[in-house]
Amino acid sequence: MRYFTAGESHGPQLTAIIEGLPAQMPLTAEMINKELKRRQGGHGRGRRMQIEKDQVLITSGVRHGKTLGSPVTLTVVNDDWKHWTGIMGIEPLADDVNPEDIKRRISRPRPGHADLVGGMKYGHRDLRNVLERSSARETTMRVAIGAVAKQFLRQIGIETVSHVTEIGGIVTDPSSYENLSMDELRTVIENDPVYCADKDASVRMVSAIDDIKGRGDTLGGVVEVIIDGCPPGIGSYVQFDRKLDGKLAGAMMSINAFKGVEFGLGFKMAQKPGSEVHDEITWSKDRGYFRKSNRLGGLEGGMTTGMPIVVRGVMKPIPTLYKPLESVDIDTKEPFVATIERSDPCAVPAASVVAEHVIATEIAKAIMEEFRSDTITGLQKEIEQYRQYVKEF
Numbered sequence: 001m002r003y004f005t006a007g008e009s010h011g012p013q014l015t016a017i018i019e020g021l022p023a024q025m026p027l028t029a030e031m032i033n034k035e036l037k038r039r040q041g042g043h044g045r046g047r048r049m050q051i052e053k054d055q056v057l058i059t060s061g062v063r064h065g066k067t068l069g070s071p072v073t074l075t076v077v078n079d080d081w082k083h084w085t086g087i088m089g090i091e092p093l094a095d096d097v098n099p100e101d102i103k104r105r106i107s108r109p110r111p112g113h114a115d116l117v118g119g120m121k122y123g124h125r126d127l128r129n130v131l132e133r134s135s136a137r138e139t140t141m142r143v144a145i146g147a148v149a150k151q152f153l154r155q156i157g158i159e160t161v162s163h164v165t166e167i168g169g170i171v172t173d174p175s176s177y178e179n180l181s182m183d184e185l186r187t188v189i190e191n192d193p194v195y196c197a198d199k200d201a202s203v204r205m206v207s208a209i210d211d212i213k214g215r216g217d218t219l220g221g222v223v224e225v226i227i228d229g230c231p232p233g234i235g236s237y238v239q240f241d242r243k244l245d246g247k248l249a250g251a252m253m254s255i256n257a258f259k260g261v262e263f264g265l266g267f268k269m270a271q272k273p274g275s276e277v278h279d280e281i282t283w284s285k286d287r288g289y290f291r292k293s294n295r296l297g298g299l300e301g302g303m304t305t306g307m308p309i310v311v312r313g314v315m316k317p318i319p320t321l322y323k324p325l326e327s328v329d330i331d332t333k334e335p336f337v338a339t340i341e342r343s344d345p346c347a348v349p350a351a352s353v354v355a356e357h358v359i360a361t362e363i364a365k366a367i368m369e370e371f372r373s374d375t376i377t378g379l380q381k382e383i384e385q386y387r388q389y390v391k392e393f
């Protein structure tokens with residue numbers, strides 16, 4: 001499976017193309033729209049999310065609700081485009097227009113964004129040309145692609161869930177959710193304003209977001225993704241670039257504003273002896289091989305172990321502040337303090353949805369590399385046989 005995204009934040013539309021999906025898989029716009037709506041939500045989002053009502057249009061690769069095996073194209077219209085039509089025009093500028101006079105041209109790079117270095121690299125004196133593509137608006141299409149990947153994973157018995165475990169130093173207590181089933185956890189999270197499974201922490205997170213917004217500042221946090229039902233042996237130890245943990249870490253780090261990733265106990269492993277980190281192996285007739293604990297987060301030697309995959313990512317606080325940081329105007333080289341039109345004070349809940357979808361996409365891709373049938377029923381059969389084989393190994 002291969003995929004691409006395209007589109008500018010304030011351009012006419014966003015596009016994704018996915019190639020290599022099995023044929024005969026049920027797929028509807030509704031399945032994708034449900035996830036797009038979750039990404040737009042979460043306490044802490046700014047005014048742009050009141051303008052957009054993200055809805056996908058499937059324009060190829062699906063007929064009568066089933067995949068054809070041909071490339072699937074997804075598009076989402078930017079409702080904000082109507083306010084930007086002239087500014088974002090595709091046609092060349094008229095001869096009498098000076099590029100430096102383009103409406104809403106940006107000559108003042110924002111710290112923490114791609115603006116300055118992107119401008120240098122691509123020769124853009126209007127930094128809007130960088131901002132438009134570096135914006136996290138792009139994550140809309142990564143969620144759309146991930147929704148398709150999740151639908152594929154569901155067909156072969158793999159479930160995904162994501163939740164917020166920390167915002168601005170407020171940390172969830174794992175005992176409040178670690179005994180919940182995947183379905184129970186999903187229900188709690190979907191009904192929570194910050195997609196958090198610890199009710200007490202959630203209340204404090206909401207007020208921390210309101211407080212930071214009032215102060216013109218922003219907050220980051222940590223999100224956790226859990227993937228349950230993966231058979232052992234997805235990924236490989238035989239070549240460095242086939243290790244699944246490396247691919248998942250790369251996917252997590254590709255999300256705008258993500259600055260770190262960990263599996264299982266993660267960075268806490270540094271504080272513990274080996275006997276409190278590694279997971280003992282056991283076997284039963286019902287389950288086959290399994291681990292007595294899951295401190296390594298479901299991966300050993302770059303391969304899934306069959307235990308749930310547990311991966312977390314840290315998101316920095318949003319860089320555009322109403323209480324802005326100092327920067328330099330590229331025209332005058334003079335320092336300035338920026339004025340802000342709108343921004344999200346905290347997008348950690350939305351980012352947890354993005355994280356779940358990019359991880360689901362990477363896992364779906366890895367599974368399609370291991371099992372090669374061109375139809376979903378063929379793949380289901382192959383995977384079922386493999387599950388039986390590893391159980392009795």
Ligand SMILES: Cc1cc2nc3c(=O)[nH]c(=O)nc-3n(C[C@H](O)[C@H](O)[C@H](O)COP(=O)(O)O)c2cc1C
Nearest residue numbers: 112113134136256257318319320343344347350351
């Ligand atoms: C869901 C989501 C929403 C975001 N919203 C904003 C925003 O409103 N304002 C902003 O300055 N950055 C926002 N960001 C973060 C920036 O896109 C990101 O920090 C920037 O592109 C620079 O990339 P880097 O932080 O990965 O270096 C958001 C990120 C995500 C994942």
Ligand SMILES: C=C(O[C@@H]1CC(C(=O)O)=C[C@@H](OP(=O)(O)O)[C@H]1O)C(=O)O
Nearest residue numbers: 048049134135136137140256342343344
């Ligand atoms: C549009 C989205 O997020 C945007 C991501 C973003 C950024 O700089 O990354 C900046 C803001 O955009 P704008 O400048 O238009 O207000 C966010 O709203 C979205 O998530 O769909």
